[in-house]
Amino acid sequence: MENVLQISNLYKNYGRIKAVHDLTLTVAPGTVFGLLGPNGSGKTTTLGVILDVVKKNSGTYTWFGEPPSRHARKKIGAILEAPAFYPYLSAAENLKVIAQIKEISYDSIDLVLKKTGLLDRKKDRFQTYSLGMKQRLAIASALLSDPFVLVLDEPTNGLDPQGIADVRDLILKISSEGKTIILASHLLDEVQKVCTHFAVLNKGKVLYSGGVEEALSNSEAIEVSSPDIDLLLDAVKQYEHAKDVKRNHQKIVVHLAQQKTGYDLNTYLVGKGIIVSHLATERKNLEEQFLEILSQSK
Amino acid sequence: MIRLLLIEWIKLRNYRAFHVLTGLYFIVVAFVCSGGTLLLEYLNYQKTKNNATFITVDPRILPIYDFPDVWQNITFIAARLKIFLAFIVIISLTNEITYKTFRQNIIDGLNRVEFMFSKITMIFVLSLANTLLVFLVGLINGLIYSHDKSLVAIFGNMEFLGAFFLNVFIFLIFSFLVGLIIKRTGIAIVFLGIYATFMEPIATLIFKHMPKLPAFFAEIAPYFPTQALRDLIPNPYPRYILQDFQEYIAFSNVAIVSCQLLIYSGIIYLLLKWKNNN
Numbered sequence: 001m002e003n004v005l006q007i008s009n010l011y012k013n014y015g016r017i018k019a020v021h022d023l024t025l026t027v028a029p030g031t032v033f034g035l036l037g038p039n040g041s042g043k044t045t046t047l048g049v050i051l052d053v054v055k056k057n058s059g060t061y062t063w064f065g066e067p068p069s070r071h072a073r074k075k076i077g078a079i080l081e082a083p084a085f086y087p088y089l090s091a092a093e094n095l096k097v098i099a100q101i102k103e104i105s106y107d108s109i110d111l112v113l114k115k116t117g118l119l120d121r122k123k124d125r126f127q128t129y130s131l132g133m134k135q136r137l138a139i140a141s142a143l144l145s146d147p148f149v150l151v152l153d154e155p156t157n158g159l160d161p162q163g164i165a166d167v168r169d170l171i172l173k174i175s176s177e178g179k180t181i182i183l184a185s186h187l188l189d190e191v192q193k194v195c196t197h198f199a200v201l202n203k204g205k206v207l208y209s210g211g212v213e214e215a216l217s218n219s220e221a222i223e224v225s226s227p228d229i230d231l232l233l234d235a236v237k238q239y240e241h242a243k244d245v246k247r248n249h250q251k252i253v254v255h256l257a258q259q260k261t262g263y264d265l266n267t268y269l270v271g272k273g274i275i276v277s278h279l280a281t282e283r284k285n286l287e288e289q290f291l292e293i294l295s296q297s298k
Numbered sequence: 299m300i301r302l303l304l305i306e307w308i309k310l311r312n313y314r315a316f317h318v319l320t321g322l323y324f325i326v327v328a329f330v331c332s333g334g335t336l337l338l339e340y341l342n343y344q345k346t347k348n349n350a351t352f353i354t355v356d357p358r359i360l361p362i363y364d365f366p367d368v369w370q371n372i373t374f375i376a377a378r379l380k381i382f383l384a385f386i387v388i389i390s391l392t393n394e395i396t397y398k399t400f401r402q403n404i405i406d407g408l409n410r411v412e413f414m415f416s417k418i419t420m421i422f423v424l425s426l427a428n429t430l431l432v433f434l435v436g437l438i439n440g441l442i443y444s445h446d447k448s449l450v451a452i453f454g455n456m457e458f459l460g461a462f463f464l465n466v467f468i469f470l471i472f473s474f475l476v477g478l479i480i481k482r483t484g485i486a487i488v489f490l491g492i493y494a495t496f497m498e499p500i501a502t503l504i505f506k507h508m509p510k511l512p513a514f515f516a517e518i519a520p521y522f523p524t525q526a527l528r529d530l531i532p533n534p535y536p537r538y539i540l541q542d543f544q545e546y547i548a549f550s551n552v553a554i555v556s557c558q559l560l561i562y563s564g565i566i567y568l569l570l571k572w573k574n575n576n
Binding site for chain 2: 070079080082093096097102
C-alpha cells in the first residue's frame with residue numbers, strides 16, 4: 001500500500017528564520033504518527049505546508065502517492081492549532097459548512113457529534129462552548145468526512161485531565177478503526193500512550209524518526225543491588241553483555257546488549273555465587289529519550 | 299457555483315449581525331429613496347414659514363418621481379448609500395480571517411479560487427438585491443406620483459438600474475480587496491469610510507480645480523476608484539434648476555469601471571493565491 005504521506009526535502013523560511021530545513025518524512029498507513037519537538041521547532045509550519053495553508057520554499061510532498069490537490073485534502077480531516085469555527089453559528093451549522101466544502105451529505109453530522117459527545121449541544125452557538133468542547137468539536141469536524149487520515153495539531157492543548165483522557169481514548173478508538181493519525185504535540189507522555197511511530201523535530205530538522213517500541217526497547221536499564229555492593233559491581237563489570245555500568249549509591253545500573261534481559265544477568269550472577277536483593281528492569285520513557293535526542297543534536 | 303453560494307449562505311443564514319445590518323440598510327435605502335416627496339414638502343413648509351415670496355415656484359410640483367427621470371434620480375441617491383453595504387462585505391470577509399475560518403476552509407478542501415468565488419457570488423447577490431429594491435421603490439413611487447404612466451415612460455432610461463448594479467457590485471469588490479489587504483474589521487471599515495467619503499473626493503476636487511496644477515492631475519482624477527463610480531451615474535438634479543447635466547451613461551465610464559473590476563479581481567486572486575494564510 002502507498003504511503004499516506006511522503007515529504008521530501010522540504011524548506012520553508014520566514015525571512016531569515018529557517019522554520020523548516022530539509023525535512024524528509026514518511027508516514028505509513030495505519031500508524032499513529034507523533035510529531036514531536038519543542039515550541040518553534042517547525043511542527044505546525046510543516047503541517048501548514050502539507051495542508052496548503054503555508055507556502056513552501058522548496059521540496060515536495062505527496063498524499064496517498066499523489067501530488068497535493070483539494071481532492072486529496074477532502075480525504076484528510078485536519079485541525080491546525082486552535083479550533084477555527086464561526087462563533088455565531090451552532091455546532092451543526094459549522095459542520096454543515098464543512099460538509100458542503102467536502103461535498104458530503106449532512107447525515108454524518110449527528111454521527112460525529114455523538115462520537116465526540118456533543119450531540120445534546122448541537123444547536124448551541126460555538127461561542128458558548130467550553131475549551132474542551134471546542135477541541136472536541138474540532139475533532140468531530142476532522143472526522144466528518146470519515147477521512148483516511150486525521151491530522152491533529154496539539155489536540156489536547158488547554159484541556160483538563162479528564163478532557164485529555166477523553167481525547168486520548170478518542171484517538172485510540174479512531175486508530176483502532178484502521179485510520180492513520182498524524183499528531184503534533186509537545187506532551188510526550190500523551191504521544192507515548194497513543195503513538196506507534198514518532199519523529200523528533202528541532203529547528204526545522206528531523207532528528208529522529210522511527211517506531212516508539214524500537215526507540216524504547218534499546219534503552220532498557222537494569223537496576224541491581226546486593227548486600228556486598230563492591231563485589232556485585234566487579235561481577236557486573238566482568239559480564240560480557242554489560243555495557244555502561246554505573247553505581248548509584250547502593251544500586252548498580254547496567255545497560256545490557258540487545259536481546260539480553262534481567263533474566264540473563266541474574267543467571268550469570270547466580271553462577272558467580274552472588275544473590276541479588278533487588279533487580280528491576282527500567283524502561284526509559286519517551287521523555288528521557290526525547291531529551292537525549294535533543295541534547296545529542298547540540 | 300450554486301454550491302459556493304450555498305456555503306456562503308449557510309455562513310450568513312444564522313448570523314444575526316448580518317441580518318440586522320442588511321435589513322437596516324435596505325430599510326434606509328427604501329426610506330431615503332422614497333423621501334423625495336417628504337423633502338419637497340419640507341422645502342415648501344420652509345418657504346411659507348419664512349415668507350420667501352421671491353421663490354415663485356411651489357417645490358412640490360418638481361416631478362422627481364416622473365418616469366423615466368425617476369431612474370436616474372433614484373439611482374443617483376441610492377448610490378450614495380452603498381458604503382454601508384460595503385461595511386457588511388468587509389465584516390463578512392475579515393471575520394473569516396479573524397476567526398481563522400478562511401484557513402480552516404482551505405484545510406477542509408476548499409480551493410482559494412473557490413473561496414474567492416463564494417464571496418463574489420455573495421456580493422453579486424447583494425448587489426442584485428439592492429438593485430431590485432431600488433427598482434421596486436422607484437416603480438412604486440413612480441406609479442404614485444408620475445404624470446406619465448405609459449409603459450414606454452416606465453421602462454425608459456432603465457439603463458440607470460444596470461449602471462447602479464455595476465456601481466454597487468464594483469464598489470463591493472473594491473471593499474473586498476480593501477478588507478483582504480487590511481484584514482482587521484475596524485481598521486478596514488474606518489479606512490474605507492474615510493477614503494470613499496473624504497480622501498478621494500477631496501483629492502479629486504483638488505486635482506480637477508486647483509489652478510497651476512499640471513493638466514495631468516485633472517486627467518487622472520476620473521480613474522480613481524470611487525470617482526469613476528460616481529461619474530457613472532451623473533447628478534440629474536441640476537435639471538430642476540434648469541441647468542445642463544449629463545442625461546446618459548457614457549460608454550467611456552463603463553469601460554473605466556469594467557477595467558477596474560478586472561484589476562480588483564486580479565489582485566484579489568493573486569493575493570489569495572500567493573499569500574500565506576495564517
